[in-house]
Amino acid sequence: MTTTTTYLDDLSRVRIAFTGLSADADYALVERSTDGITWTTVRGGDKVGLVSSAGKLDDYEFVAGVANTYRVTAVDAATPQWIGSGGPVTAVNASLTPFTNGSTVAGDLLLMLATIRNSGAGAPVQPAGWTTVVDLGNVKLFARYAAAGGSTGHTVTFTGGVAGADTTAQLSTFRNTSTSPAATPATVVNASQQNLPWPAYTPGAAPSMLVGLGWKQDDWSSAPTTAAWTSEMGQIAATAGDDAGHVWWLQARTDTTQKPAGFWTVTGGAAAISKAALVAFGRRPNVGVETSVITPLLDSVWVKNVRRPSLNRKLTVTGISDITRPARVSVVDVIGRTLPVAINDVRGSQRLTLSVTVPSLAAAADFDNALLTGHTVFIQAPELACAVPTLYATIGDTTQRKTSARGVRRYFDLPLTEVAAPASTVYSDTFVYADVLATYATIADVVAANASYSALVDKVSSAVVIVP
The missing domain is CATH 2.40.30 (Elongation Factor Tu (Ef-tu); domain 3)
Incomplete structure (x- = not known):
């Protein structure tokens, strides 16, 4: 992605031109700042259309005589999508290397669910390059954007483990999805019981992918079931050590209504403590950001x-x-008083x-x-x-x-x-439909005079059409 800024004195404008945006980008957001802290959307820059991953915008309201930084953000407007999960892996008090789904591409969101059986002491260690999204001690959810496509392995280690402590891990892939939760995750720690309850949760964005994850300190004979979710992302019951299992499901949400509390029905195994969390992920904020700096100088x-x-x-x-600046004040004389009462407002422009x-x-x-x-x-x-x-x-x-x-x-x-x-x-733009009608007699004249639509809208109107 390349962004260039040029001052054009014909109409006193800064031309922001950008090329090489991600093929996933649907439009570009163009902003301006003079301090790198406060950003203002350039007029017309909230959704700049793209042609062959390129676009442009003219800014007529730049700040003259100082450095203007322009930020171009490539936005993919597609709805977040679940691609699939890699297979779950398990071991006993040992590190794990789960693999991503084979359809993963660079830039996809990766979620890693990692658990260790001994709650209260054992904990997954956040891998380098990942962020922790949910932290329930011995149960954690990590997130990052994929650096490469295909099926790739990512290792997670554990701390505080003991003999017989089953470890589990699994990776799942989402497209056009943010690594940051749309709202603070909801978590719950449950007393010993057969089923696996989850808490109520309100997503903070729409559309979003709502993920529910659960862990139980015992195994099961068949996958935990529920009618409240759309797709199972994966599950595993570990029995090589002292037994444990994880499960996670998802639901595509188009609104922000609350997801009520519920539970996964667990078949087999025994009553045990469990933990669960709900977390929603909205659209990825961008698929590329580029900045360019220019100091426009005016001579008039x-x-x-x-x-x-x-x-x-x-x-x-x-x-x-x-x-x-006109005053906005009314002075009222009061019967029986020497001094009048003033009714004041802010001064005018x-x-x-x-x-x-x-x-x-x-x-x-x-x-x-x-x-x-x-x-x-x-x-x-x-x-x-x-x-x-x-x-x-x-x-x-x-x-x-x-x-x-x-x-x-x-x-x-x-x-x-x-x-x-x-x-x-x-x-x-500088050339609008009324200018086309005033300048050209026929469509053939328009085509003959302009090599492309971009060349047409780049023209400068010589006069505005005013109806007498």
Whole structure:
């Protein structure tokens, strides 16, 4: 995965281009940060479409004059999927090397269930590169992403074991599934009994893969059964030592309703203590992340239209008025009192007027056309410490004037009222359908003038279509 950032002065934009994303990626998330801590989704960057594992996005709201770090996250939107388990293995007070399912591919989630019989002293040791998801002392669930595909072995060792302590382990594979639980696992330690109870649990995400695992300090004659789960991930009854067994099941969940408590019915063996846990895993957060840093430098103030960036214009500012903030206060005189009562609220947004100049009548017509939409604009200064503030604004009644009878230079007075930024869902490419209709007479003309759809949307509109 490769990400590049380039500043384009045609419309004052940072082009974020990325290639080589994982074939599993359905879209890309594009974010920006100036401190590496706080990240803002670039306008239009929540779901950037991909073509041949590549895509691009233009950012018109970068922070000028400082380093902007762009983070591209490749996202696989597919539902989490269980691939299958490798065979369970067992020994007596010894390490184990279970193998993954043969259909495992790199990047899949691997879960390892490992147990040792002597509860209270014995414990599986977290293998290098794994994280512990469930810790019940002698029963643990480890997780990691697969580094390689196919059937591969992973060794788990144990500590605190004693003679006759059966050990068990098994690996199971999931695709597009996170290594981090969607909610804190629910666990239970049960008193001696024949069946194997599990606790109630509420998944923290949907969709998710809900895993229920259980261990009993005795064997059984047939696999523990239940009607409350979808698929058995595996089970084993160890009898070479003092006897023990593990079992785990799964259920694909499309909601976050609670999974009620229940139990596995155990046939054979004897009453014994048991332990169980429920844990859910949501979608994998990404299938690749890449960053790129750029410091965009501006040589002028810009006025930008976030809905129609083709209308962005560089400004030659010739004057700036005083900046005011209207008070929101009401002063009420009270009968019988000398001092009135003030009812106060926060002050209003900034108000100011920018005076800008254009060199010709043609430039004046172009600039006037760019203001016709009446949309909220983004005024961007070359740096934060600038006499012209960087802000979103609505433009009031504009005035176009000249300073001499025959002069062609024109001056525009732009009364600005600072407003909130448009919603992040408001965005556009530089060339939209209305521009296609205004530029080309037929579909054949579109095809002849553009080698690809990407080339078409990359075009810069020369004018916006305003209905009189």
